[in-house]
Each structure stands twice: as structure tokens, then as C-alpha cells.
Amino acid sequence: MTEPAPSRPAPTLAPALAVEGLACRFGRVQALAGVSLTVRPGEVMALLGDSGCGKSTLLRVVAGLEAPDSGTVRLDGRLVAGEGARVPPEERGVGLMFQDYALFPHLTVRENIRFGLKGQPPAAREAADELLEQVGLAGHAGSYPQTLSGGEQQRVALVRALAPGPRLLLLDEPFSNLDRRMRDRVREDTVALLRRTGTTALMVTHDPEEALAVATRIALMRRGRIVQVATGEALYRRPESLFAARFLADAAEIPARIEAGRAATPLGAVPVPHLPEGAAVRVCLRPEALQVAGPGEGFAAQVVRRTFLGAASVLHLGVPGIDGPLRARLPGPGPYGPGDAVGVTLVPEAVLVLPDEDDASS
Template sequence: MKLILNKLKKLSKASERKLKSEMSSDETGVIHLDSVSHFYPNDKFPTIENLNLLVKHGEFISILGESGAGKTTTLRMIAGFEKISSGYLRIGGQLVGSNFLHAPPNHRNLGVVFQDYALFPHMTVYKNIEFGMDSKIIDKTDKINSILSMVGMHGYENKYVHELSGGQQQRVAIARAVAINPIALLLDEPFSNLDRILARELRKDIKKIVTNTETTTILVTHDREEALAISDRVAVVSNRKILQIDSPEYIYNNPLTPEVARLVGPCDFIDGEYNNNTVLTSFGKFSAKPLQKIDDHQKVKVLIRPSDIYISHEGGENFSNTVISREYRGEYDEYEIISEKGEIIHSRMNNFANIAIDSKVQITLSKNRSVIVYKN
């Protein structure tokens, strides 16, 4: 691994990226976790178990999961801050982690951006970015100025950390990470300390930066909106395992399990009986899409998303579903509806509907939408 990194240091930026790309293949990827597990000392259960993940050159992958799912431990294993208990980790096709080998973080050529920025408060912005760069580079100023412009921080090179806002500090952290021309960029909840508007702006900028520089990127996050918005693929993690990995659009519309459905978007689950691509529920009969073979007349669990539900109260005297709450959410109203059976679902509709609480309503699906059904 040292020989490879030494070779990289002697190359121009363009040549370096080309070599990094050639170091990976469809089989090895830039980062490859092969049946990786991790135990903390004295723990009975693994933090992550039999994890398989292949990240290709230039790909942006998000690892999405709740606290304790194992996503940050996965990132720390890739970075070299945690040792692998079993399995194999390869970076650029080279083995850097297993139960018999552990390459330290400074030999992996990875850029890491932490949740708390981890900037040096006694250094200027310039010195923070310069810190990890190769000492053999004679004139670093042009490169640092170019990177500062790329992250929208040109003119701040002589500022200290305490003089910057949270968003500006995170931009400096990103600049420091990309300044070393990393094989890949690792982002650990980088937007969690920022307000929603600033986080949205910064994630768009990061996506643009890594796309333009063809930098392979792994983002760890608990924010599904964040993961869906900027990723090429999303890996949903729960209970120490990857449950599903696919494009944001596919994984949202085709979640393999109810747990995946819950983690990637708001949803309700009700009972139903499946028959010939339809499902009969306490709210009515809907078009249904099974993701596995389900026999006719089988009892199923039905996934319904609030954005797919349309409610109407015209002719309400013949309807059996009742609106029990309504919340104004700015862009839409969210209604809570209860069936005669006592099951509850939600609907998100524009503000013009203005359906009153206690109204009797009919439930229909939005055009070209189907509910997803799972075996009980």
C-alpha cells in the first residue's frame, strides 16, 4: 500500500486521478467490504455483521440508518480508526483491513469529514487545509486558493476557526479533506449540526464538488431526505446489517421490507387480503404491488405512503372513514383518517382541500400508484 501511495504523490492531479481509477475495477471497486464484521472488546453481539459493500469509482453512496445501527462504525473501519474483527476491506484493490492486517489511517489516502468538523482552532483556514497536504509540494498557495474557491470560501484563508459560522467551518473541513487528493471521501453526519436551509445548500455544493472531481464518496447519515437527495445509491442499515442497497428512486418505490420502507420515507401499515394484484383493506380496495410471490386470498401487510393517498368528502354520507385530525404543514395539510375497524392512515394534500375534522371521506390512490404488500 505504501508503494502505491508514494507513486500517487509523484503524479500530477489529473494523472493521479487516472491511476486511482485504474486501481479499481468492477470486481474490486474503490472500496470493497467483503463479509466484514466488527466486535468491541467484551461485547456479546457484533456492532456490524457480515457486511458486504462495493463502491465504484466516482460513486456517491449513503449509508442510512438510525442511531446504533452500525453505520458510523462502518465508516470508522473504512477510515482505519477501528479494526476489523473478520472479513476483508480493500481500498483501490489493496487489502488494508482484516483480522490479521490493519493499515493505519494515514496509509489509506482517504479524506474524512467529521460531524464536529475537527478543525484546529489555533490555525488559520489556510493552515488547516495545508496541514494534511504533501510536504513535497513546493507552492501550495495556488492549490489551496483553488480549493477555497471550489468550496465557496475564497478570501477566508487568514481567518481563524472561531471567526467562522458552522457552515463555513464545515466547508473548510471539506476543503481540507479534498486537498490531499483522496482515493475516496468519507462524510460522517456532516450536516447534522447545521440548520435545515444551510444543510440543504451545503449538501448541494458537496454533490457538485464530488461530481466535478469524480471523487468516490461515502456519506453516513440518519436523515433520509439527505440520503435520497444526493446519492447514486443508498444502503439502508438496521440491526447491524445492510437490508437493501439501490438507487434512491428504486429503494423508495420498492422497499424489500417494512423496515426499509419506514427508514426511507413516511408510511403507514394496515392489514389486507391480497387477490390478483389488488388488496382489500378496511379503507377500501386498492391496486397492489407484491415484491415477492403472494398467493391469492392471503392475509398481508399493506404499505401506504401519505403522499399517495387522496381523500374526498363529497357524498360523505356513504363513506365509513373519518378524519380525526388535520395539521397545517405549510406546503400541504396532513390528515389523519381512521377506518371503522380502527386502523389509522395519513394523507398529505394541498391546502385547498380544507376538509374538516369528523368529515366522512373516501380513500383513493393517486394516479398510477399502487400500494405495496408484504407477507404477514
């Protein structure tokens, strides 16, 4: 008689990166104050936050360049820092790419890329050449970095970081040295290359637009802590705090209190079922929360200024009872100009109502 097969739990894929309760202090600065974060295999996670909030420190702790005061780091389920473990950076299987690319000026592009492949079989060098080909730089293999454009240098640095086939790629502000025109293209190419190579990545940025463009999920940081982890769309459309809402996009804010499950504004009341009666809130109106029509429709407003952006234009609107102008966005040049009377209505699903962090009584 054959023994029944032991029932095993379905195999679960360990997170590519799991950090738990990380704390890191430099003198009086608490750079990390209890950070927990999980990055799934194949994911591109952005670490988003203001200067000094601890993004680079977190990256350095994951890379092994900094030891945490407490907490743990696991890569593919393997403990590499904390609880007595301290695996050196070169044994973590992690790739690093810095803002300044850190290319060796005295080595050619090919030599730069092969630098991290010493001791690996010839197939690794061939794979690296293939990557160089994929990013369109095969013709520059013999060139020195300083003879390349900023975008080309960025690609060399990316290929160098990817060549050893890291389990996790850590990128610190990888696009900030590029001018705006080039940045969009390089971002797209980078994401495509990460997808093609199936690389898991953790990328530091202070730019919400960049995080939205590149990441599968965003971890928003503030003062050494992570305040929200979500897809870009969820973070943008459903921020859990006023801080998150403000970080992702500018908005006009109207202070209000919840009464009978609603927040009143000079543009009408907004239902707020999820906050308690009497709570002090801010009603945040981003441009997409306002619909503009001719006078007589909705609430009366006046165009103060119009900024033409090409594909769209932004109207700055004065509304009685609201301090400062509201901004609305229209496709193309739009029919309205300064001084025009218009009608404004709220787009309820685009209005954000969040607890007022600045209000001491809430």
C-alpha cells in the first residue's frame, strides 16, 4: 500500500525584499523610525518622499552599506541584516545604481559593464553585451563614459547594474541628472528593460510624477516612516492622509467640519460617510474635481487667469467664499479667458475629504 502523499502547504513565493521594523539613527537624527515594507518578485517599487525623510538610508541598509540599529532585512526569504546577521553587500545579490551613475572614467563602456562580472562564466559577459545591444549602445562599447550624453551614460549605468543579474536592483534618483525632454524617454526605456529582464527594483525618488510613471507600487515616506503603500492610482485617487494628498498633487483646500455626514463648501456639500460627526476636515479640490461650463450652470465663478499649456489649459477661478483661486483644467485653449463669468460644479468622485492634520481640535 502506498503512503498518501503528505499534504504540503502550497509553495509561496518569498518576497524579493522584506524589511521589518527598521530603525537607524545618526546622532540626533532618527533617519528610519520603524520601517516595514515588502517588495514582491518582479515589482518596481518607488520609495517616494521629501529630501531627508530617510529614502536613501533605507536603500543603503537594504544594500548592506549601512547597518540598522534594529529590525531585519530579508532578501528572497534569507535574513541578511538584523538578529545577528550582517551579510556584506557583495554577497546580497543586489545591484545598485546611483544618481551620478558612478561610472569609471578610465574604463570603456564595455569594461565598465564587465567590471562587476569578474569570476563569472563567459556567458555572463555575452549576456552583458546583449544588454548593451538591447539599449542601443553596442556601437559605443569602446567609448569612454565622458564622451557619451547624459542619457547614454544612464543606460550604461543601468546595464552595468543589471549585468550580474541581481535579484533586486536598487536605484537612487536614477533620472534626476537628465533634462526633462530626455527623462520621459529614458524612464520608459528603463521600465521596459526591467520588465524584459524580470528584475525586481526599489527606486528612490522625490518626484511623484516619476513614481507614478515608473512604479507598480509606491511607498510614501515621511520622517523616517512609511505612511502609505499603494499603487500609483490608489495613492493619487485615495490618499489616506492630507500629507499624501498634498504630496501627490497641488489642490485648493477648503476647511470644513462634518455635519450630518457631509462637508459643506461654497460649491455645495460633499457626502463624507467615513468620518465622524464634527471632525475637522480639508476638502481638497484638484483641477479634475471641477467642471466648468457657461455662466448660469452650477456656481458662479470668474476666470482670473488662463495658462495655456498646449494640449490643455488651466483656468484660475475666483469663487465667492473661497480664499485664493481654484484651478480647473480644460482640453486645448478652451473658450474662456480672464474676466469671463463661468459656472462651476464639483465632480464628486474626484473630491478628496481628509482629516485636517493642521487642526489642533480634531
